Amino acid sequence: MYLSANLGLFILLCALSRSYASKLLVVPVEGSHWVNMKVLIVELHSRGHSITVVRGSSSWYIEEQSPLYTSITVDNGEFDDDFMEKFLPRLLKMQRQGKSFWNEMALADEMIRFVTETHKQSCNMTAIMFENETLMNSLKDAAYDVVLTDPAYGSGVLLAHHLGLPLVYNVRWTVYGEAHFDIAPSPLSYIPVSGLQLTDKMTFSQRVMNIMTYIMIRYKYSKNFGSPYQEFTQKYFGPNVNFFSLLQDADLWLMRNDFTFEFPRPTMPNVVYMGGFQCKPAKPLPGDLDRENMQRLSKLHHDQPMKPLDRAIFWIEFVIRNKGAPHLRAQSFRMSWIEHQSIDVILTLMVMVFVFALVTAYTMKYFCLRLFRKKVKHE
Known part of the structure; x- marks a missing residue:
């Protein structure tokens, strides 16, 4: 009698857990970005969620066959292997021989041209999906609960808008650069632009450099990386739809940041920090000051009420349960620059x-x- 009651309870719990299982459409980014996205996929799969991953035909790391997910493979052209083979040795050579302004500018422009082409490939892949009526109907019929994407590329943003689905980011960088600048108030007087090696305590000349660098980066990224998506958006969604607004309209931003390692800055209600969700505590190595400092930071980072991975999964499931999180989204992105x-x-x-x-x-x-x-x- 006792055994049968426990068995019945077990069956009931299994049925309840399956009733809460949802369907996620994941649009990842190749390379190291996929490594941390896969951590989320593994955990979501272990909780009974059904996952579909959109991948390019030339993908290096995103497997077409996996026990964790089903995949949709879309032609995205050929990846330029020669570029990286030539670019990386030149970069290493410049590091060894010393930097010069003109060499850095030339390499930066070359890298921008290459990345621009990859963004165009991303748009082409998305266009192939949009033009495939059978595929798009199957995606609509699948009735996904949420789109999970890395906004370093814009395919997931466009797909979520087209399907009318809630949108969750696994994010550190977006098409336009560091993610906080796209969603949160970011006063340049005490928020340094990434890569400048400045702190939140800047002199006047450093603040001038910070502002000028920010303007240049935003201009270059918008012109080179954002333009293909804006053209795509106007073609498929109409002339009054702005891609940057679609990007900002995500329900949830799961940030791969931790303020243990970064300067304090303003944030928003729909930004959840999960920095270190794929990491384990560092082992103590006494006698080395740098390593002892690393151990201290690691201990500080892990002193949290819940693990970053658990926090990330909770908020993904929160968006699924509530069919979005519009109450957490600020209206600032809907305002014109003059109003803002x-x-x-x-x-x-x-x-x-x-x-x-x-x-x-x-x-x-x-x-x-x-x-x-x-x-x-x-x-």
Whole structure:
């Protein structure tokens, strides 16, 4: 009797757990980005969720056959192996021989051209999917609960918008650069641009450098990396749809950051930090100051109420259970630049002050003239 009751309870729990199992459409990014995305996939699969992964035909690391997921393979052209074989030795040579401004600029431009081509490939792959009516109908019929993607490339953003699905990011970088700059308030007076090796305590000249670098990076990334997606967005969604707004419209940003290792900065309610979710605690190695410092930081990082991976999975399932998280999204991205920076309010207040000063000056002039005329008449 006791055994049969336990068996019945076990069957009931299994049935309940399956009833909460959901369907995720995962659009990952190749290379090291896939390594950490796979950690999430393994954990989601272990919890009974059904996962479909969209991969390119030239993928290096994303397996077509896997016990963790089913895959959709889309033609995305051939990857330029020769570029990396030539570029990396030149980069190492420059590091050994010393940097020069012109060499760095030439390498940077060459790298930008290469990455631009990979973004165009991403758009082409997405276009192939959109034009395949059978595939798109099957994706709609599959009734996925959420799209999980890495926004370093924009295919997942476009696909989620087309299917009308909640969108969750596994993110550190986006098409436009460091992710915080796309979603959170980021005052450049104390938030250094990545790669400048500045701190949150900058001198005047460093702040000038920080702002100029930020403007240059945003311009280059928007022009070279964002343009293919903007053209794609206008073609398939209409001229009034902006890709950057689609990017910002994600329900949840799972950030691969941890403020143990980064400077404090403003954040948003739909940003959840899961830095180190794929890592294990560092082992203590006494006698080495640097390693002891690493151990201290590791201990500080792991002193959390729950593991970063558990936190990430909870919030993915939160979005699934609630069919999105629009209540966590700020409206700032829906505003124009003028509204966002309150330029219209500032100009209105300035006009009011100017009109008030003008009226005051005119009134004073009027009464002064009347007083002067009375005085002259009396005399």
